[in-house]
Amino acid sequence: MEKKKIHPSVEAFKTFVKGNPKIIQEVRSGKATWQELYEDWYLLGEEDARWDNFRDSKTSTDQPTDADNSNKTMSMSSVMDSLKNMDQNQLQGYIANLSQALGTIQGVISQLAPGSAASTNATKNSGQKQPTGPFSFRKD
Numbered sequence: 001m002e003k004k005k006i007h008p009s010v011e012a013f014k015t016f017v018k019g020n021p022k023i024i025q026e027v028r029s030g031k032a033t034w035q036e037l038y039e040d041w042y043l044l045g046e047e048d049a050r051w052d053n054f055r056d057s058k059t060s061t062d063q064p065t066d067a068d069n070s071n072k073t074m075s076m077s078s079v080m081d082s083l084k085n086m087d088q089n090q091l092q093g094y095i096a097n098l099s100q101a102l103g104t105i106q107g108v109i110s111q112l113a114p115g116s117a118a119s120t121n122a123t124k125n126s127g128q129k130q131p132t133g134p135f136s137f138r139k140d
Contacts, residue, residue, distance in 0.1 A: 013038050016046055022054040 017023050017037075026032050044050055 009042060010038075013041055016041060020051065020054045026054065 023037060027034055027037070040048075040050055
């Protein structure tokens with residue numbers, strides 16, 4: 001399968017983000033989205049005051065190294081490439097089968113759980129009174 005070519009501005013933004021790892025933390029914390037940051041970068045440029053908070057004035061020792069970041073980026077990109085190369089219909093079938101299996105397991109658990117609606121309905125429908133203790137002795 002042929003790889004899609006990425007627009008040069010997107011490549012430049014990726015390079016900018018790699019140079020400023022605090023941007024990644026901003027997205028992961030949920031304070032901003034990639035789309036918002038890309039639009040700001042595209043419209044305002046790299047030298048705008050908006051990016052001053054994300055620039056590293058000095059390197060901190062508790063932040064991951066560039067090698068760690070590149071490994072994480074490579075693993076995420078390999079996962080995304082794998083997902084892109086999968087047959088969507090086959091993936092949908094797997095998800096449907098998994099959903100059915102989980103539904104079946106849920107049904108079995110609900111029947112076995114004490115006090116659940118399914119187990120009380122089964123007791124009511126059986127018509128026989130269940131013994132209250134562990135032994136089924138009868139009085140004469």
